[in-house]
């Protein structure tokens with residue numbers, strides 16, 4: 226067959242592999258072995274429902290052969306094999322899964338790419354780091370024909386028929402010639418192969434066999450030795466989650482996680498749970514140190530892998546994780562689940578529900594522990610996944626709020642640090658009754674809001690809410706430790722003394738005609754105009770009445786487009802202690818036309834301060850210009 230070219234992305238990846246200066250080239254063996262193990266899994270899985278697969282569990286194996294004279298390393302499996310089309314599709318095109326993330330990273334700096342290579346499954350092509358020719362002979366399960374895929378690298382590949390008497394795949398890697406810097410021959414050495422398999426592939430559940438030579442005493446002799454060749458199993462075959470945790474190093478968990486879940490960073494936290502009793506299971510879970518690219522998109526699928534006694538039965542079991550913990554990756558292995566169970570049945574499974582419940586509890590308690598004992602990492606976690614926790618509070622009518630309320634944090638006006646609600650309450654002053662918060666686009670903008678300035682000037686802490694979900698979550702919470710939440714831009718602040726309140730009331734009454742006139746001048750843009758005594762230096766600000774705050778209106782409009790009928794009831798507040806008030810009173814008596822214009826300008830100012838756009842910018846601009854000309 227004529228040579229075929231690789232698909233573009235594959236070629237890019239391939240080029241990188243061929244020219245790799247990566248120091249951990251040895252990971253190629255791990256990649257090839259893990260593919261072999263996956264292929265056996267597929268056939269094994271099939272054998273559970275298909276009696277025509279005549280192999281039994283003990284028959285499956287991966288075999289390694291090294292040939293020093295040919296400089297070849299061969300990896301043989303008796304898994305599902307590949308058809309001609311599959312050879313073309315799988316090895317001619319970059320595969321989805323692991324390589325997907327890689328592709329997304331592929332335009333970064335070269336240096337970074339090189340680091341990424343060792344970190345997660347880049348798959349089959351990694352063999353080109355050590356090889357200048359790879360031959361894959363494969364016979365798919367159920368097929369009589371076998372095919373040979375050959376490639377010497379970037380110039381493409383060929384596929385021809387070949388002979389192969391059993392199902393499975395044989396991959397022959399022709400090692401590159403040694404150079405001054407690289408000793409490729411080392412991969413032909415028995416000790417090296419053993420070392421690599423212990424290091425990277427120990428937990429593979431099928432035996433990785435190799436014919437090894439050792440000496441033993443000749444039978445009947447006391448001092449004469451003979452060399453014998455014997456099959457040796459190089460891996461312990463115990464999955465990492467079945468090992469005693471004290472025997473597993475952090476790096477091993479990290480490596481397992483990165484390979485399995487295609488992450489280029491180690492996890493932030495490893496959670497292990499072994500339960501015995503009603504349902505026996507082991508769970509090994511990870512909290513990633515960053516959100517996957519698609520985490521906040523519809524494409525992201527939550528779920529844990531589900532194993533039945535070490536055999537994978539479902540890749541993403543959604544029912545095992547609540548949405549608010551959807552960032553957790555990992556697996557559950559239970560000997561109590563039936564292997565042949567269908568997906569539908571699984572969803573109904575009582576045992577599965579019990580496991581899910583216990584897992585959820587465990588995750589909650591581990592996160593709390595992390596919050597208490599490892600603040601730095603918790604904040605890192607929270608910056609990636611905090612939004613999800615807040616959604617959790619809001620969702621299902623607040624039915625999970627008890628469980629989640631201690632895990633959420635907000636930036637506080639005290640040094641702009643993240644605080645939990647518990648910490649906020651601990652900081653509260655004796656006379657302070659409510660938990661103050663303000664919402665806006667950014668910390669900077671919120672901290673400059675007039676109302677925030679006045680609350681902090683009284684020495685109270687304010688929580689800064691910058692995400693769309695924040696205020697909705699707090700509304701669902703309603704209280705925390707019996708303290709109500711109070712939006713300083715919406716709800717009535719109770720910062721004044723009775724005397725001050727009385728004074729303000731009288732002033733409002735005295736100015737009521739003027740205030741109504743201003744309201745009229747604004748043509749229905751606001752529901753009320755009040756004098757306020759809480760502002761420090763600002764002349765005006767906006768607040769709102771009713772259920773919706775200005776920020777909530779913004780959020781609702783964003784999600785519903787501009788069609789939303791949800792409107793906050795906006796109030797224009799005028800600083801009773803500001804010289805502008807006298808000016809307005811004066812105009813009300815002497816120049817109503819001008820007061821109309823000033824009202825519009827003041828309202829525009831208040832909108833800008835609240836981070837809202839001005840509805841009629843050219844009109845406002847013209848008004849300001851005219852004032853400039855007049856003065």
Ligand code: ADP
Nearest residue numbers: 260261264306315320322323324348349350394
């Ligand atoms: P990934 O393993 O991330 O999917 P690879 O590049 O390692 O990507 O492999 C591409 C695909 O080739 C695999 O998904 C699998 O379908 C197929 N494949 C690779 N090695 C084997 C094998 N030994 N037996 C059967 N199929 C294989």
